[in-house]
Structures are given as C-alpha cells and as structure tokens.
Amino acid sequence: MHEPSLDLAGPPDVYVRAAPPPPPTERLQDHRHVAVAVIGAGFTGLSAALHLAETGIDVAVLEAKDIGWGASGRAFGQVVPYLKPGHEAILRHYGAERGQRIVDAVAAGPDLVFELIGRHGIECWAMRSGLIFAAHSPGGRRDLGRRTQYWQQRGAPVEMLEGARCAEAIGSSLYPAASLDRRGGNINPFAYARGLAHAAAKTGATLHAQTPVRKLMRRNGRWAIDAGSAELTADNVVIATNAYTGDLWPGLRQSIIPMRGHGFVTEPLSDNVRHTILPERQSLTDTRLLYSGVRMLPDGRLHGSAHGPSFGAEPRADWRRVDARIRRLFPQLGAVKWQQAWTGWVAMTTDHFPRLHELAPGLYAGLGYNGRGIAAATMMGRDLATLVRGARDDATVFPLTPLRPLGWHRVAPTLVRGLVQVYRLRDMVDECRPGRAA
Numbered sequence: 001m002h003e004p005s006l007d008l009a010g011p012p013d014v015y016v017r018a019a020p021p022p023p024p025t026e027r028l029q030d031h032r033h034v035a036v037a038v039i040g041a042g043f044t045g046l047s048a049a050l051h052l053a054e055t056g057i058d059v060a061v062l063e064a065k066d067i068g069w070g071a072s073g074r075a076f077g078q079v080v081p082y083l084k085p086g087h088e089a090i091l092r093h094y095g096a097e098r099g100q101r102i103v104d105a106v107a108a109g110p111d112l113v114f115e116l117i118g119r120h121g122i123e124c125w126a127m128r129s130g131l132i133f134a135a136h137s138p139g140g141r142r143d144l145g146r147r148t149q150y151w152q153q154r155g156a157p158v159e160m161l162e163g164a165r166c167a168e169a170i171g172s173s174l175y176p177a178a179s180l181d182r183r184g185g186n187i188n189p190f191a192y193a194r195g196l197a198h199a200a201a202k203t204g205a206t207l208h209a210q211t212p213v214r215k216l217m218r219r220n221g222r223w224a225i226d227a228g229s230a231e232l233t234a235d236n237v238v239i240a241t242n243a244y245t246g247d248l249w250p251g252l253r254q255s256i257i258p259m260r261g262h263g264f265v266t267e268p269l270s271d272n273v274r275h276t277i278l279p280e281r282q283s284l285t286d287t288r289l290l291y292s293g294v295r296m297l298p299d300g301r302l303h304g305s306a307h308g309p310s311f312g313a314e315p316r317a318d319w320r321r322v323d324a325r326i327r328r329l330f331p332q333l334g335a336v337k338w339q340q341a342w343t344g345w346v347a348m349t350t351d352h353f354p355r356l357h358e359l360a361p362g363l364y365a366g367l368g369y370n371g372r373g374i375a376a377a378t379m380m381g382r383d384l385a386t387l388v389r390g391a392r393d394d395a396t397v398f399p400l401t402p403l404r405p406l407g408w409h410r411v412a413p414t415l416v417r418g419l420v421q422v423y424r425l426r427d428m429v430d431e432c433r434p435g436r437a438a
C-alpha cells in the first residue's frame with residue numbers, strides 16, 4: 001500500500017491548483033467603520049458578505065488566514081439537498097409548519113449554490129449530475145426506500161437503483177441498492193469559496209485576509225473589533241467561524257463539538273479504469289453511521305472522504321482500513337497509489353441541527369452544519385444577511401435559538417471517541433446481516 005503525504009496546512013493542492021486566483025485582499029491596517037463586519041471567510045461568511053453587499057450595505061470580511069482556508073476549502077465537495085437528520089426528524093424537531101419550511105428550503109439548497117455559481121461565473125468543477133446514496137444493510141435499504149418515496153411524492157427527481165442498475169451506476173457490485181438524487185451535485189469547494197469571494201468583492205465588500213480578530217467589544221453603541229495592529233468598528237457583526245471558533249464570544253466555542261474529517265486523493269487512474277468508476281460522475285456515499293464517500297475528479301483521480309481520528313493535532317487516517325474498503329468497493333483498481341491526504345474540522349451539534357444565534361444586539365452567528373455545510377452554510381449566510389437587514393426570524397430558513405454551551409464540552413472528545421467505537425461496531429454488524437450483498 002502506498003501511503004499519501006499528509007497536508008495539514010490548509011486546503012489540498014489538488015483543489016488549489018484548479019481554483020481561480022485569489023481575490024484582492026489586504027490585511028486590515030487602518031482604523032475604520034463599516035455597517036457590517038463578518039468574521040471568517042468560508043461559505044457562511046462569504047455568502048453573508050455577498051448577500052449584504054448586493055443590497056448596497058458596506059461590509060468587510062476579516063479572515064485569520066486566507067479565503068476558504070477552513071473547512072470550506074477542504075470539504076469533500078458534495079452539494080446536498082438535506083441535513084444530517086432526515087425529513088421526519090426535522091418535522092418532529094421543529095414542528096409541522098417550520099419543519100416543512102426547513103425541509104423544503106434545504107432541498108432547494110443546491111439550487112442556491114448552483115445559481116450563485118452560474119450567475120457569478122465561478123469555475124469550480126460544478127457538475128449537477130446527482131448524488132448516489134447506497135444501502136449498506138437491509139435497514140439502510142428500507143430507510144432509503146422511505147426517503148425516496150417521500151421525495152417522489154413531492155415531485156423531486158429521486159429514484160431507487162436496484163441490482164444491475166445500481167452496480168452499473170456505481171461501477172461496483174458491493175451494494176444491492178442505492179438512491180440517485182439528481183437535485184445534488186459536486187464542486188471543487190475551495191474554488192467555490194474563492195469564487196464567492198470574487199463575487200462579494202466585485203459587489204462592493206472588502207476582504208481582509210491574514211487578519212485574525214482577537215477581541216470583540218461593545219463601545220458607544222457600536223462593536224469594536226480588535227484585529228491586532230488595526231481596529232474596525234461596526235454597527236453589526238456576523239461571526240462565521242464554525243468549527244474554527246475560538247474565544248471571541250463566551251460559550252460559542254462550547255456550543256459545538258469540532259471533529260476532524262479526512263480527505264484523500266489517488267494519482268490519476270489509467271483511462272480504462274477511470275471510466276468504469278461512477279461513470280456519470282455522481283459522488284457516492286452510503287447509509288453507514290460513520291461517514292465516507294468517493295467520487296472521480298475531472299483529472300481522473302479517485303477522491304475519498306473517510307472517518308479517521310476525530311481529534312488531535314496531527315492525525316493520520318487508518319490507511320489500511322481506507323485502502324481495504326476502497327479496493328473491496330472497486331476491485332478493478334488493483335494497487336492504489338494514494339497521493340495526498342488532508343484533514344479539516346467539522347462542527348457537530350448534539351441534535352445534528354445547525355444553529356443561528358443573535359448573541360447580543362447587532363451580533364449574530366451561524367454554525368454547526370454537521371458535515372453538510374456547502375449548501376447549508378451558503379443558506380445560513382443568506383439568513384444572516386436577512387437578519388442584519390432587520391428582518392425577524394420568520395424570514396429566515398433556520399430559526400433563531402438561544403446559545404447553549406455544553407456543560408460537558410471538556411470531556412466531549414472522550415465521549416465522542418467512545419461513540420465512534422459503538423458506531424463502528426454497529427456498521428460492521430449491519431454489513432454482515434443477510435440480504436446486504438448483491
């Protein structure tokens with residue numbers, strides 16, 4: 001097995017090389033006042049800035065590192081029309097009326113992303129050929145069947161693929177059934193982040209990279225934002241730091257559990273092998289509790305996303321496990337040459353729903369996408385812009401909720417590690433159940 005080199009510094013080379021050049025940014029150096037300061041330049045912050053600038057509002061984005069440096073530039077790239085919980089759980093949690101609004105709005109999340117990509121001419125491998133969600137167990141198959149039926153009744157382009165059709169679509173006979181959801185698609189997420197930043201800048205937003213915000217203070221009815229050598233004052237502030245949230249606001253960091261996600265790519269595959277894998281270029285995930293996915297990149301590399309060590313400074317995914325899984329899925333690969341691996345932080349919440357907060361007058365935050373943030377964070381950015389413009393939360397998709405720091409945040413890593421072991425065991429048991437394999 002050929003182990004990949006591990007890139008912990010930021011978005012992976014494979015994304016960066018294919019992205020547009022960075023937009024014009026400069027470190028904040030002077031003292032000035034803006035109507036809105038956005039902290040964090042991922043999908044949440046950039047979407048908020050773009051939606052605000054589009055209505056003529058003076059907005060500045062402050063980013064500690066570079067545009068798209070956080071999870072946004074490292075995501076697997078699936079633009080999904082769902083949250084981690086399914087529609088039944090959303091309706092139960094939010095009630096029939098609000099719940100249905102959220103289900104419908106989230107289903108239209110990819111429309112928002114692909115519309116922005118089209119309108120602003122963002123070159124980011126955008127491909128809306130759908131998402132394949134495979135059943136790893138009989139229970140998973142029943143669950144997919146239920147979801148597919150629900151969406152079909154609502155006229156959505158979702159279908160079940162069984163037997164030979166499923167094998168053909170995936171390029172593997174490992175799974176007996178899968179759903180194909182044509183509402184979703186795939187992108188280069190780092191290029192999308194840079195494209196959003198270009199769009200925001202062209203629309204009038206100012207972007208300040210390499211500008212870590214150290215402190216937020218309320219002073220004379222305004223927000224004072226300490227960025228080291230420079231200070232910004234703003235009427236409104238949007239905190240869009242998600243899993244990379246520090247101590248800017250008491251309790252915000254403790255309201256989510258940051259967990260690592262892992263990505264990796266192979267060297268380009270030979271012509272005859274690459275055409276046998278996911279021939280219509282959908283991405284593939286399955287119903288296991290521990291997340292993993294694969295897709296083909298435009299240059300013929302196989303790109304995977306897998307569960308690995310959830311915490312720690314320099315974690316390595318378990319290559320033996322990842323390699324074995326991928327070769328079981330696609331035996332035609334032969335020996336796989338993994339080229340590069342990377343990792344980024346995902347913000348989890350205890351109920352797996354995102355959070356929208358008004359932390360103080362004129363201070364807002366949106367976070368907690370549980371690994372489903374490309375569309376949801378873009379929508380959240382739009383929601384944050386809506387609130388800043390003075391609308392109440394019945395005009396947003398996600399409702400405003402009070403900040404709830406987790407009392408057990410300090411021991412979260414220990415608890416999560418235990419839970420991951422339980423999930424791993426359940427996935428293994430489920431996969432052994434009769435009726436799983438074709």
Ligand SMILES: Cc1cc2nc3c(=O)[nH]c(=O)nc-3n(C[C@H](O)[C@H](O)[C@H](O)COP(=O)(O)OP(=O)(O)OC[C@H]3O[C@@H](n4cnc5c(N)ncnc54)[C@H](O)[C@@H]3O)c2cc1C
Nearest residue numbers: 040042043044064070071072076077078213261344373374
């Ligand atoms: C490996 C991986 C795979 C994923 N795959 C998918 C997928 O396929 N599909 C999907 O929908 N979602 C996926 N996600 C989730 C998705 O990437 C995130 O939900 C989304 O990018 C969150 O965007 P964001 O803007 O809220 O946060 P981020 O992109 O993390 O941005 C936060 C930014 O805030 C900045 N910041 C932090 N503190 C400060 C400060 N004090 N001052 C200034 N700046 C600060 C950080 O530098 C960072 O750039 C994945 C995530 C990971 C890590």
